[in-house]
Amino acid sequence: MERKGTYPRDGWEQKIAEAGLIFDKADGHPYWHEEAYYEFSAREVDELEEATNTLSDLCLEAADQVIERDRLAELAISAPVATVIQESWRQERSFTLYGRFDLAYDGNSPPKLLEYNADTPTMLLEAAVVQWFWLEEKFRGADQFNSIHERLIEQWKKLKWYLRHSPLYFTYAEGSLEDLATVTYLMDTAAKAGLVIADLVVSDIGWHSDRRQFVDLANKPIRSLFKLYPWEWLVAEEFGPHLLDVYKEMQWLEPLWKLVLSTKGILPILWELNPGHPNLLAASVTAPPTGDWVKKPRFSREGANVAVHRAGGQNLETPGTYGQEGFIYQQLAPFSNFDGYYPVLGSWIIGGEAAGIGIRESTALITDYRSRFVPHLFT
Numbered sequence: 001m002e003r004k005g006t007y008p009r010d011g012w013e014q015k016i017a018e019a020g021l022i023f024d025k026a027d028g029h030p031y032w033h034e035e036a037y038y039e040f041s042a043r044e045v046d047e048l049e050e051a052t053n054t055l056s057d058l059c060l061e062a063a064d065q066v067i068e069r070d071r072l073a074e075l076a077i078s079a080p081v082a083t084v085i086q087e088s089w090r091q092e093r094s095f096t097l098y099g100r101f102d103l104a105y106d107g108n109s110p111p112k113l114l115e116y117n118a119d120t121p122t123m124l125l126e127a128a129v130v131q132w133f134w135l136e137e138k139f140r141g142a143d144q145f146n147s148i149h150e151r152l153i154e155q156w157k158k159l160k161w162y163l164r165h166s167p168l169y170f171t172y173a174e175g176s177l178e179d180l181a182t183v184t185y186l187m188d189t190a191a192k193a194g195l196v197i198a199d200l201v202v203s204d205i206g207w208h209s210d211r212r213q214f215v216d217l218a219n220k221p222i223r224s225l226f227k228l229y230p231w232e233w234l235v236a237e238e239f240g241p242h243l244l245d246v247y248k249e250m251q252w253l254e255p256l257w258k259l260v261l262s263t264k265g266i267l268p269i270l271w272e273l274n275p276g277h278p279n280l281l282a283a284s285v286t287a288p289p290t291g292d293w294v295k296k297p298r299f300s301r302e303g304a305n306v307a308v309h310r311a312g313g314q315n316l317e318t319p320g321t322y323g324q325e326g327f328i329y330q331q332l333a334p335f336s337n338f339d340g341y342y343p344v345l346g347s348w349i350i351g352g353e354a355a356g357i358g359i360r361e362s363t364a365l366i367t368d369y370r371s372r373f374v375p376h377l378f379t
Contacts, residue, residue: 001040001107003338003374008034009137019130020185023177032126033372034134038343038359040378044107045145051111051279052347052354055101058277059116062270063089063260074285075265076298076325081235084247085257091248092255095162096352097155097226098124099254099261102367103345104333110278112333113270114344115296119254119262120230122178123346123373125185127358128152131375142377146356148348149189155351156193163251165223166196169216172228174201179228186226202229207239212246214239224251231259232299232325264328265298282331292332297322303368308332318366335365342367343374 009015016032023031040048066072067089072082100121102114128148135144170187172179187197198216205222206215214222227234231254234243247256260266267283274280282289288309295307297320304320310332335342341361348355362371 001038001044001105003036003038003341003343005036006034006138009134015133015137016130019133020125020181021130022181029370029372031372032130033361033374034138036339036374038338038374038376040107040145040376042378044105045378048103048105048111048145048345048347048357049354051103052101052349055113055116055279056099056349056352056354058270058274058280059118059261059266062266062273063257065273066260066266066269067257071269072260074269075260075263077259077263078235080241080244081256081259084244085259087248088255089257089260092252092257094352095159095251095253095255096258097159097253097350098152099258099349100124101347101349103347104335105343105345106334106336108336109334111345111347112281113267113279114281114330114333115264115267116261117346119258120228121346121348122182122228123358123360124148124182124348126373127346127348127356129185131358131373134375135377139377142379144356144375144377148350148356151348151350151353151355152186152189153193156190156195158351159253160193160195163195163224163253165251167198168195168224168226169222170197170199170226170228171202171205172199174203183226183228186228190226202227205239207242212242214242214246214250222250226253230299230301231256231262263298263325264296264300264330265326267296267330268328281333284329285326286329288329289331294330294332295327296330297327298325303366303371306366308365316365318368332365344371 100117103111105111170183172183190197204217208215268285271283292310297305300322305322307317309315343359343361344367346358359374360371361374
């Protein structure tokens with residue numbers, strides 16, 4: 001694994017916009033970066049693929065342990081939500097579209113799980129499409145660990161019989177260009193798979209009290225819903241109790257049981273069930289591991305409220321509004337510094353199988369919303 005410099009393509013700004021990447025800056029910091037790329041060997045790609053598939057299996061085993069042994073309270077999940085999660089797990093275990101494992105990897109040590117974005121992962125369009133177009137133009141003949149686009153369409157086809165009500169609504173939070181781009185891309189892949197689709201922002205979803213149904217702006221019932229909006233936010237909304245009441249009358253992506261894996265509270269349970277596993281980092285809810293460690297909220301986004309503690313000093317902490325549900329401690333991953341940057345590999349799982357990676361890098365140990373996306377290839 002190497003980080004290599006290169007020249008950007010002529011007119012690259014227009015090219016990424018035409019590919020759908022409409023959020024190229026965060027607080028003035030460029031997001032897409034093609035003055036460098038990461039190069040892997042075929043062996044390293046095989047190792048990443050195997051680790052991703054292994055982690056997916058471990059997470060499903062952990063979910064089963066937590067749900068079937070009534071341990072959901074350990075994840076700060078309330079009893080009413082836990083009851084519906086148990087039903088969701090038993091009825092909808094195989095009805096999932098995608099997820100993203102965030103990994104620390106340097107090509108020398110085994111990939112290490114930082115966290116699992118199991119419910120509302122983004123960084124999808126740039127991983128599936130934008131970096132592929134970059135490869136085709138810059139390094140034709142090279143390869144990329146990336147079958148994300150094809151796998152998404154294939155998985156939508158498999159989910160068609162589950163999503164038996166048309167249209168399939170796609171919803172997201174208004175105001176986020178990243179969420180809009182992600183949903184627009186997912187709608188395109190669903191349409192290519194033959195699904196009838198519609199979209200609306202979360203705030204436009206209504207509740208019809210007489211019919212006891214969620215409805216769109218035309219008062220038409222919503223029976224199938226893809227939501228790029230976290231489950232922990234949805235169940236806390238004013239309509240949260242209605243959602244739990246009618247959950248089983250609708251089809252959801254991602255299903256509610258994915259909440260179990262989207263909380264960082266699953267990391268200590270993974271370590272408890274698989275102590276010493278080469279793809280895991282030591283984690284606990286009670287005390288930090290020995291040596292360097294990280295403190296993370298059970299629920300948070302974009303690296304907010306994360307603290308890094310190093311035995312030799314150089315501590316780091318990010319601000320934010322998360323942490324009400326508690327924190328977990330995790331061993332600090334053995335990050336390697338590539339030309340002053342720390343890469344985090346987002347490894348995609350689609351339909352239960354590894355499908356490719358996207359890389360974000362930053363100059364600090366905590367990846368946040370200002371971190372930039374850098375393409376990759378392998379030889």
